[in-house]
Amino acid sequence: MKIKEIIVVEGKDDTTAIKRAVDADTIETNGSAVNEATIDKVRRAQAIRGVIIFTDPDYPGEKIRKTIAASVSGCKHAFLAKEEAIAKTGKGLGVEHASPQAIREALKDAQLMHESISEEITQEDLLSAGLIGGEGAKDRRIMLGKLLKIGYTNGKQLHKRLMMFQISRQEFAEALSVVRQEEQK
Incomplete structure (x- = not known):
């Protein structure tokens, strides 16, 4: 499965897991303190090929997701359920621990978050x-x-x-x- 968009992940272990599951390019944030150089890379990637933000289902992952989405509009978002991201040892949570099938499903289901929020559900x-x-x-x-x-x-x-x-x-x-x-x- 080839992914056109560039996938934003947290680190090199996530990149390895992504490449086991799909044919795709990644940008690594190297932690939750996303710097301006990384934001610039993501902006360029979004303008050229599109971006899917695919971070760990935990607080630091959500922080990275929000930081990038606030700076780069039009990114798609892919999510893993926590139980799909738990290490076999039970110690560790992240994209790097997910099965190739779970990663493919999450990427297939990536969605665009919309800027304009119309309140239908209260x-x-x-x-x-x-x-x-x-x-x-x-x-x-x-x-x-x-x-x-x-x-x-x-x-x-x-x-x-x-x-x-x-x-x-x-x-x-x-x-x-x-x-x-x-x-x-």
């Missing part, structure tokens, strides 16, 4: 759906993030992520229906 919708606050909310958000392919979010991030990916009320309702069916099993 905070009240999230609260009444049991996605923020209360018992089981985190598990429901994890499942919802997988179904909508927007990655894991905490309660505060969920609304913004839904808006940025312009998830419609219908998409949200359908995914929520699946989440509720799974809960009843």
Whole structure:
């Protein structure tokens, strides 16, 4: 599988894992303190071939994602579920630990976050759906993030992520229906 866009990853182990899974070029941020030279590389890559930001499903990975997205518009975003990114030893979390299949799926599902946020789904919708606050909310958000392919979010991030990916009320309702069916099993 050949990827046209350049994939932004955190380090050389991530690049190795990406190259095991797909034919692609990468830019490595070398940590969460993304410098201006790296931002310039990403800007150039975005202008020429497009960019997919593919960081670890943890706080530093989210920080890198936000830093780059704030500086370079039009990037696509790929997400791995935490359980797909855990090292076989159980110690370590990141793209470098994911299977080639999980990496291919995440890249295939990469989405564009939109600058203009139109609020279709409200905070009240999230609260009444049991996605923020209360018992089981985190598990429901994890499942919802997988179904909508927007990655894991905490309660505060969920609304913004839904808006940025312009998830419609219908998409949200359908995914929520699946989440509720799974809960009843």
